[in-house]
Amino acid sequence: MIRSLRGMNDILSPENERFEFFINTATTIAKRYGFEYFEAPLLEETALFKRSVGESSDIVGKEMYQFTDKGGNDVCLRPEGTAGVVRAFIQNKLDKKGGIQRFFYHGPMFRYERPQKGRLREFHQFGVESFGIASVYEDSSVIMMVADILKALGITFRLKLNSLGCPECMPPYRQKLVGFLESVEEHICDDCVRRKATNPIRVLDCKNSSCQKVYIEAPKLLDNLCESCDSDFTTLQKLLTDNGIDFEIDNHLVRGLDYYSKTAFEFISDGIGAQSAIAGGGRYDRLVEFLDGRPTPAVGFAIGIERLLELIVMPEPIREGYYFGAMDEIGIDMVMQSAQKKRQSERVIIEYTAKSLKAHLKGADRVHARYCAVVGENELKAGTIWVKDLVEKSESVIKVETI
RNA sequence: GUGAGAUUAGCUCAGUUGGUUAGAGCACUGGUUUGUGGUGCCGGGGGUCGCGGGUUCGAAUCCCGUAUCUCACCCCA
Secondary structure: OOOOOOOOOOOOOOHHHHHHHHHHHHHHHHHHOOOEEOOOOOEEEHHHHHHHOOOOOHHHHHOOOEEEOOOOOEEEEOOOOHHHHHHHHHHOOHHHHOOOEEEEEEEEEEOOOOOEOOEOOEEEEEEEEEEOOOOHHHHHHHHHHHHHHHHHOOOOOEEEEEEOOOOOOHHHHHHHHHHHHHHOHHHOOHHHHHHHHHOHHHHHHOOOHHHHHHHOOOOOHHHOOOHHHHHHHHHHHHHHHHOOOOOEEOOOOOOOOOOOEEEEEEEEOOOOOOOOEEEEEEEOOOHHHHOOOOOOOEEEEEEEHHHHHOOOOOOOOOOOOEEEEEOOHHHHHHHHHHHHHHOOOOOEEEOOOOOOHHHHHHHHHHOOOOEEEEEOHHHHHHOEEEEEEOOOOEEEEEEHHHO
């Protein structure tokens, strides 16, 4: 038997219903916030991810599905969605167009990782990218949009917030932090020593408790923000509070991708295992420029759909449409015609084999049909069809021509 | 990439110190005083015990390898 590749799952019932419900819900809400659908290719030039996500990240360093295509191009299956959207944004000269442009997307992403609960090699994200607004008001709108989506799905969450600073205040802070790390190098773990060189900010996120003890003394990014970053962060907190969004400040929150600046946020859900981050995002004002576009402020987020699936509270399934069946072989063709007519406007399930009435009712029930329409001996003679409303439990006999 | 635990019917799981033909519940399917479901009763089909070796008179059971899944690390959605 040929099996699917490791970490690549089929999505079938009942997850597929949740999946579809999620996409519909998220799409409706994204449109309410003024976002429009956008689709970028799954395959992109490797250089795109190296430049945007960052060579220091694990994603680019060891998790990409990278290969050479038949034309000799160095290509990658996308490990995340933002890079492709930004590339398309620039390539289609939307950066020159200016103004405010808001997009949402959803689809598969690929990372060559060891799979476990909430972590797959092919997984799906729903994300949005808002271009052209530097104001922190858009940050708050984007965060409220995630909250709206999660609420609509019946998912409870915790929101973590941080500011990563800007090109003005981040580099000096980084210097300060590296200086501190060098002074305590003997007391921190090997991973942190490695991080000091590759991405020092990430040591703050280290799960090693002895490291955390050392970092209590570390310089705090929030104490080192420049005036504008600081006031933006304050404004953001006020906006969220005004709109009834609870949050906690987590100055250890570091986004894993290099392109983020200023606002960084993460939505956490307890009870889905170690992979508790269900959505993450933030501002990336420099990325468009960095990929050779006209400087354009931007903010966005991505939701990990698989991580959400088991948390989604589905609405009550409603009975819908018709079930058609016949009790005798001879009635099947006639049922087929009536059903086909009905199918032009309603959901219709047809049973092709003759069965007892009881069996048909069972069948109608199983496919969640509202009405069970059956032709038996009596109906065949009279040119009628027997219909039972499975919700009202009422029955009627109607002429076939009136279907 | 590292460490640990699992894998028996479509699903969730039993299975004794290694011993006839490997079981249950759910699901599916059929029947049940004649044409009434989701919710009675009775029956039926369905398993090379993850795969490959080994030990043994005999392996679901013990040993080795391998694949997959799960948990943790790393990292991330």
